[in-house]
Amino acid sequence: MKIPDIAPGSKILAFGHYQPANVVTNDDLAKSMDTNDEWIQSRVGIKERRVAPDGESLEDMATIAGGKALAASGLSPEDVDLVIVATCTLETQIPNASAVVAHRLGIKAPGAFDVNAACAGFCYALGAASNAVRAGSARHVLVIGAEKLSQWVDWTDRATAVIFADGAGAAVVGPSGTPGIGPVVWGSSGDKADAILIEDRTKFLHQEGQTVFRWATTTLHPVALEACSRAGVDPSELAAFVPHQANLRIIEAIARKLGADKAVIARDIVHAGNTSAASIPLALSRMLERGEVRSGGLALVLGFGAGLTYAGQVIEIP
Numbered sequence: 001m002k003i004p005d006i007a008p009g010s011k012i013l014a015f016g017h018y019q020p021a022n023v024v025t026n027d028d029l030a031k032s033m034d035t036n037d038e039w040i041q042s043r044v045g046i047k048e049r050r051v052a053p054d055g056e057s058l059e060d061m062a063t064i065a066g067g068k069a070l071a072a073s074g075l076s077p078e079d080v081d082l083v084i085v086a087t088c089t090l091e092t093q094i095p096n097a098s099a100v101v102a103h104r105l106g107i108k109a110p111g112a113f114d115v116n117a118a119c120a121g122f123c124y125a126l127g128a129a130s131n132a133v134r135a136g137s138a139r140h141v142l143v144i145g146a147e148k149l150s151q152w153v154d155w156t157d158r159a160t161a162v163i164f165a166d167g168a169g170a171a172v173v174g175p176s177g178t179p180g181i182g183p184v185v186w187g188s189s190g191d192k193a194d195a196i197l198i199e200d201r202t203k204f205l206h207q208e209g210q211t212v213f214r215w216a217t218t219t220l221h222p223v224a225l226e227a228c229s230r231a232g233v234d235p236s237e238l239a240a241f242v243p244h245q246a247n248l249r250i251i252e253a254i255a256r257k258l259g260a261d262k263a264v265i266a267r268d269i270v271h272a273g274n275t276s277a278a279s280i281p282l283a284l285s286r287m288l289e290r291g292e293v294r295s296g297g298l299a300l301v302l303g304f305g306a307g308l309t310y311a312g313q314v315i316e317i318p
């Protein structure tokens with residue numbers, strides 16, 4: 001037996017993102033349910049979110065975000081031999097999104113699988129992509145987080161309808177002479193599986209908000225610290241902290257405990273809502289576009305959500 005040449009490290013070469021054009025403000029929601037802008041902003045931090053129309057699918061959003069990341073990487077479709085889509089809101093059980101998206105992007109016969117780790121999905125997929133590159137299983141990997149949560153939310157349920165949104169973010173992962181993606185720290189709390197669930201295809205998303213809030217604000221900062229420690233990075237060296245965009249109060253609570261004093265904290269939820277597996281690459285891609293973070297800096301990404309699942313790693317910003 002012979003094993004391929006193994007890359008010493010992996011790195012993110014580029015990001016890309018896509019959001020549907022349709023902006024839904026808190027005042028828009030208050031017209032059809034018993035809620036208001038003050039409650040949503042003070043409890044969750046959201047001012048507005050994007051919602052895809054009926055004709056725009058999760059695969060459509062994933063293809064655009066993936067195509068942008070690929071173009072920004074300077075690679076061509078032939079250079080990619082693995083596509084991973086992190087999602088928990090596909091409309092159909094099969095086929096998976098990754099094979100469909102790869103085909104639409106002209107990527108010929110890549111490995112293609114979806115990851116369902118809900119809002120932690122992008123970090124799981126990034127960990128798998130990094131390992132595949134370093135093990136010689138793939139030269140370049142297109143990793144996409146894409147969600148159309150609007151099709152799984154009960155639009156009369158104010159507890160969930162004001163939170164969740166649609167969008168996609170993508171990253172291209174390739175080999176590197178120096179480490180650009182730190183070891184992933186991942187785990188789960190299956191004892192709290194009922195806290196966020198879609199029971200079957202006739203049901204909408206149900207969330208025990210306070211259970212998840214307590215769990216997120218008390219158990220995730222050690223995961224964040226461990227991801228830094230496993231990468232040999234002190235939190236004071238971080239240029240950015242990009243956690244899953246679930247709730248501004250959760251983001252700020254974890255950031256305080258992390259003590260990453262110099263880091264820009266991602267607050268993309270304000271204008272993008274909670275887009276589950278898409279939220280981290282969407283936030284980072286938008287931060288890069290706005291010039292809020294610089295190439296070469298270190299960012300800590302941290303996903304968490306249904307399962308309950310969590311995962312995080314330190315990355316070098318492309």
Ligand code: UT7
Binds near residue numbers: 162246305
């Ligand atoms: O992305 C996956 C991971 N998910 C998370 O991390 C979510 C974690 N949880 C949270 O972010 C928060 O728990 C929520 C944003 C979901 C809810 O915020 P909360 O501060 O925990 O509110 P609550 O559910 O305890 O509700 C407080 C009050 C209730 O009224 P009473 O019983 O005190 O009279 C609710 O009925 O607020 C009421 N309420 C609302 N009021 C206006 C609930 N939703 C709304 C609403 N507008 N949209």
